[in-house]
Amino acid sequence: MSAPEFYTRVARLYDALARRGPFVGGLREALADALDPGPGATVVEFGCGTGANRPYVEAAVGDGGTYVGVDFAPGVLRVARERGRARDDDPGAFVRGDATRPPLRDDRIDACFGAFVTGMLPDPAAAVRTWADLVGPGGRVALLDLARTTRSWWRALNPAFRLFVRAGSPPGTARSLERSPAAVQDGRVAAAHRALRDVCADATYRTLLGGFARVSAGTVE
Ligand SMILES: C[S@@+](CC[C@H](N)C(=O)[O-])C[C@H]1O[C@@H](n2cnc3c(N)ncnc32)[C@H](O)[C@@H]1O
Numbered sequence: 001m002s003a004p005e006f007y008t009r010v011a012r013l014y015d016a017l018a019r020r021g022p023f024v025g026g027l028r029e030a031l032a033d034a035l036d037p038g039p040g041a042t043v044v045e046f047g048c049g050t051g052a053n054r055p056y057v058e059a060a061v062g063d064g065g066t067y068v069g070v071d072f073a074p075g076v077l078r079v080a081r082e083r084g085r086a087r088d089d090d091p092g093a094f095v096r097g098d099a100t101r102p103p104l105r106d107d108r109i110d111a112c113f114g115a116f117v118t119g120m121l122p123d124p125a126a127a128v129r130t131w132a133d134l135v136g137p138g139g140r141v142a143l144l145d146l147a148r149t150t151r152s153w154w155r156a157l158n159p160a161f162r163l164f165v166r167a168g169s170p171p172g173t174a175r176s177l178e179r180s181p182a183a184v185q186d187g188r189v190a191a192a193h194r195a196l197r198d199v200c201a202d203a204t205y206r207t208l209l210g211g212f213a214r215v216s217a218g219t220v221e
Pocket residue numbers: 003004007018046047048049050051052053070071072073076097098099100114115116117120121
C-alpha cells in the first residue's frame with residue numbers, strides 16, 4: 001500500500017492521536033515557538049496530515065497571518081478541512097501535493113516546517129534544501145521529528161519505539177527496506193536536521209521527551 005493510501009485509510013485514527021495523543025500538544029507548542037514566524041507571516045507545513053499544527057501556527061501568526069498545509073494523502077486533507085469547518089467555520093488552506101516538489105509559488109512564503117515527516121522522505125536533506133529555497137534568505141524553517149534516543153536512562157524504551165515506528169508505517173514498508181523502519185527513520189531524521197543546520201546560520205536544536213523528540217529551527221542564510 002502506498003503512503004498516501006495508508007494515510008487516507010487511517011486519517012481519522014491519526015487525527016485523534018495527532019490532537020490528543022500523550023505529549024503531542026507540548027511538542028507542537030515547542031515547534032511553533034522554535035519556528036517563531038512572527039505576526040502576519042505566511043507559513044507552510046509540508047506533510048501537514050490532518051492539520052493538528054494549524055492552531056499552534058495560527059496563534060503564532062495572529063489574524064494577519066496564514067497557515068497553508070500541503071500533503072499528498074487526500075484523506076488527511078479531507079479531515080483537516082472538516083476540522084477547520086467544525087472549529088470556526090473555516091476549512092483553511094490545504095493543498096494536495098508532494099512535499100519534495102512544493103506545489104506553491106515562492107514569492108510570499110515567510111516560513112515553513114515539517115512535523116513527523118522527514119523520516120518518511122527518501123532524501124530528506126534535499127527536501128529541507130528545497131524548503132529553504134522556497135522561503136529564501138531571511139525565511140524561517142523548522143523541523144519536529146521522532147527518532148530513537150541516545151540518552152542512557154531512556155534507551156530501554158527504544159525497542160518499544162521501534163514497534164511504534166513499525167506500527168505507524170504503511171504495510172510492506174519493513175520488507176521494502178534494508179534496515180528496520182526505526183533505523184531508516186533515525187538516519188533520515190538526522191540527515192534532515194543536519195541539512196537545516198547547513199542552510200541556517202543561527203540554527204537551534206533541542207531534544208524533548210527523553211531525547212525521542214528533536215526540534216530544529218533557524219533563519220535561512
Ligand atoms: C506522521 S504524519 C504527520 C502529520 C502532521 N505533520 C502532524 O504533525 O500531525 C506524516 C504526513 O506526511 C505526509 N507525507 C509523507 N510524505 C509526503 C510527501 N512526500 N509529500 C506530501 N506529504 C507527505 C503523509 O501523508 C502524512 O499525512
